[in-house]
Amino acid sequence: MVRVIYINPDTREASIETFRQGAPGIEIEALADKTICDSNEEISSIIILTNSGTVPLHGIILTTGSSAGVVGEPQLQHAVLDPLKVKKFIVPVTAPVTPVARNMLIESRITGYDSRGIAYSDPASFEVQVRPYVSIDKKVEAAGKVSGTNEMETDGYFRITLRLRNTAGFGTILDIRDELPSSMIPQDVERTQWKVSLDAGATKEISYNAKPTESGSFTFGPAVAQWEDGGETYTVDSEPITEIFRVRGSKAIVEKSIASGYLHAGESTEIVVTATNAGASKVSMILTDRVPEGLSLMSGKVTWEGELEAGASKKISYVVKAIDIGTIRLPAAGADCTDEEGKHYTAVSDTPVVYIDDALNADHSQVSNSGASYQAYAHTGQIPGSGNTELTRIEAAGFMLSAFITLFLLLAIIPAIMYLFIRGVYK
Amino acid sequence: MEILAFIGSAMLFATFALTVLFILIRISSRLAMLFLLAVPLIAVIIMPGTSVAFLSYEQFLFAGGIVPVNNFHILLTIWSTLIGIILYTEFLTWYLSKGKRRKAEKHASGTSADAGDSTDLTFGLKQLFLKYGPSGK
Numbered sequence: 156m157v158r159v160i161y162i163n164p165d166t167r168e169a170s171i172e173t174f175r176q177g178a179p180g181i182e183i184e185a186l187a188d189k190t191i192c193d194s195n196e197e198i199s200s201i202i203i204l205t206n207s208g209t210v211p212l213h214g215i216i217l218t219t220g221s222s223a224g225v226v227g228e229p230q231l232q233h234a235v236l237d238p239l240k241v242k243k244f245i246v247p248v249t250a251p252v253t254p255v256a257r258n259m260l261i262e263s264r265i266t267g268y269d270s271r272g273i274a275y276s277d278p279a280s281f282e283v284q285v286r287p288y289v290s291i292d293k294k295v296e297a298a299g300k301v302s303g304t305n306e307m308e309t310d311g312y313f314r315i316t317l318r319l320r321n322t323a324g325f326g327t328i329l330d331i332r333d334e335l336p337s338s339m340i341p342q343d344v345e346r347t348q349w350k351v352s353l354d355a356g357a358t359k360e361i362s363y364n365a366k367p368t369e370s371g372s373f374t375f376g377p378a379v380a381q382w383e384d385g386g387e388t389y390t391v392d393s394e395p396i397t398e399i400f401r402v403r404g405s406k407a408i409v410e411k412s413i414a415s416g417y418l419h420a421g422e423s424t425e426i427v428v429t430a431t432n433a434g435a436s437k438v439s440m441i442l443t444d445r446v447p448e449g450l451s452l453m454s455g456k457v458t459w460e461g462e463l464e465a466g467a468s469k470k471i472s473y474v475v476k477a478i479d480i481g482t483i484r485l486p487a488a489g490a491d492c493t494d495e496e497g498k499h500y501t502a503v504s505d506t507p508v509v510y511i512d513d514a515l516n517a518d519h520s521q522v523s524n525s526g527a528s529y530q531a532y533a534h535t536g537q538i539p540g541s542g543n544t545e546l547t548r549i550e551a552a553g554f555m556l557s558a559f560i561t562l563f564l565l566l567a568i569i570p571a572i573m574y575l576f577i578r579g580v581y582k
Numbered sequence: 583m584e585i586l587a588f589i590g591s592a593m594l595f596a597t598f599a600l601t602v603l604f605i606l607i608r609i610s611s612r613l614a615m616l617f618l619l620a621v622p623l624i625a626v627i628i629m630p631g632t633s634v635a636f637l638s639y640e641q642f643l644f645a646g647g648i649v650p651v652n653n654f655h656i657l658l659t660i661w662s663t664l665i666g667i668i669l670y671t672e673f674l675t676w677y678l679s680k681g682k683r684r685k686a687e688k689h690a691s692g693t694s695a696d697a698g699d700s701t702d703l704t705f706g707l708k709q710l711f712l713k714y715g716p717s718g719k
Contacts, residue, residue, distance in 0.1 A: 548630035552623055559619050559661060566666045570673040577677065 177209030185279035193322045194252045194288035202244040206236045212267035222260040223251040250285045252323045254389040258282045288323035291380040293393035306401045317361040321353040333378040339365045370404035370434045405434035405494035411504035418477040428488040431468035444488035449479035477511040
């Protein structure tokens with residue numbers, strides 16, 4: 156086939172060219188109104204079809220399928236789409252009911268024909284993330300004596316709200332667990348664990364208060380919901396809370412340390428007690444410690460009274476001497492504190508343990524000639540008097556002398572035998 | 583500090599050992615033995631605190647920290663070495679001097695002692711000592 160392009164009446168000439176049939180062009184863009192949806196939620200799959208060809212597209216059929224969801228209208232039809240025209244299809248898709256987060260693939264295919272009946276087809280697909288059918292949201296609000304953004308006094312409290320939702324078409328029983336920071340106590344509940352029955356499509360809220368027992372900066376961890384489905388146990392966490400809550404107030408930390416936890420009877424060691432004001436305000440403090448039975452105080456003080464600014468610390472140290480053999484657990488040092496508002500509280504330290512050994516026997520009357528003592532010295536690799544201020548010079552010298560004599564006698568055995576033997580031979 | 587303490591201790595022990603050897607060679611073995619004992623002993627009596635602190639200073643830990651080596655152990659090692667040297671020096675001196683005396687007696691008498699009668703083990707050993715013994719060679 157040819158077609159006439161131009162006719163010149165003057166010259167009676169006609170320009171013709173070979174006639175070429177055009178073709179429709181299919182361009183598809185597929186998307187959804189949401190990229191993340193809840194279980195059992197209906198979303199809209201939007202398919203935008205553009206005919207980029209030169210001839211109309213006839214008998215257009217849109218076929219939609221999903222890997223997990225339910226497609227509301229799997230097949231849609233449209234009569235004709237002229238060149239450079241756009242057609243928008245909206246297909247409803249219901250997300251699956253899933254106990255764990257998963258992706259849902261939605262695939263679409265457009266098929267159309269030109270005037271000669273030649274088929275044209277093009278696919279498109281996209282994914283939507285589906286959340287579990289149980290969800291939990293956690294919200295923390297500073298209440299009471301709030302002194303700024305996320306900042307409060309120790310008299311204040313935190314209002315914690317847990318919002319539970321079940322989007323499935325059936326009910327379920329949830330175990331809810333919400334861990335508080337270690338220094339916080341729940342106020343109106345005994346434990347931060349609940350068992351909640353949640354009907355199909357239902358939403359519930361759990362609210363409780365948590366009170367800080369000391370100052371500092373706190374972050375709250377996520378709440379956890381646990382349930383069973385088909386014999387399997389599933390959990391879902393709430394979104395992490397990134398806010399940092401600051402509780403103002405005084406806070407004292409008492410630490411107790413001992414220079415040496417292993418002593419021999421009669422030996423001395425130093426005990427250090429450090430009180431630190433880790434709070435944000437000044438505190439009046441009475442720091443007291445006690446020397447337990449089995450130890451005796453040699454020097455230093457075991458009490459201190461004064462004021463500590465925020466961030467400051469006070470160290471007291473004293474020297475004790477080991478008296479009794481055995482294991483002694485040192486009592487906790489305590490700090491009676493009063494903050495600027497007149498509030499009293501107490502902080503206590505750990506209780507370190509001291510082992511007192513009798514390897515260097517305290518019975519000095521036998522040190523210089525006691526075989527058992529020397530055995531102990533050989534065992535410990537030390538000589539008497541190491542760190543033992545009560546060992547007399549005579550006892551130390553006696554030990555040295557006996558060690559020398561022992562070595563001498565041991566080394567003299569062979570020469571002595573040889574001497575006696577030779578004397579016997581040459582007699 | 584540990585290196586300095588080690589160097590200081592080593593120098594002290596080396597001086598002590600060399601002095602004992604010097605006395606042993608130049609003066610007398612008995613005086614060397616006395617010096618070997620007396621110096622640490624007098625140090626402990628005169629300065630018990632300093633001496634005990636020095637002797638109990640830990641220089642090394644062997645066997646992964648199980649076996650500590652203090653200055654006292656080093657002193658014991660030096661003691662045993664020098665006592666051994668002195669004792670064996672004394673013993674060899676006596677042995678060699680006895681051989682010289684015996685040779686002199688042999689020359690004087692012109693005959694050997696009662697050799698050849700006995701056939702027991704004692705006799706054999708006697709013969710052995712007479713043959714390879716202190717002949718003064």
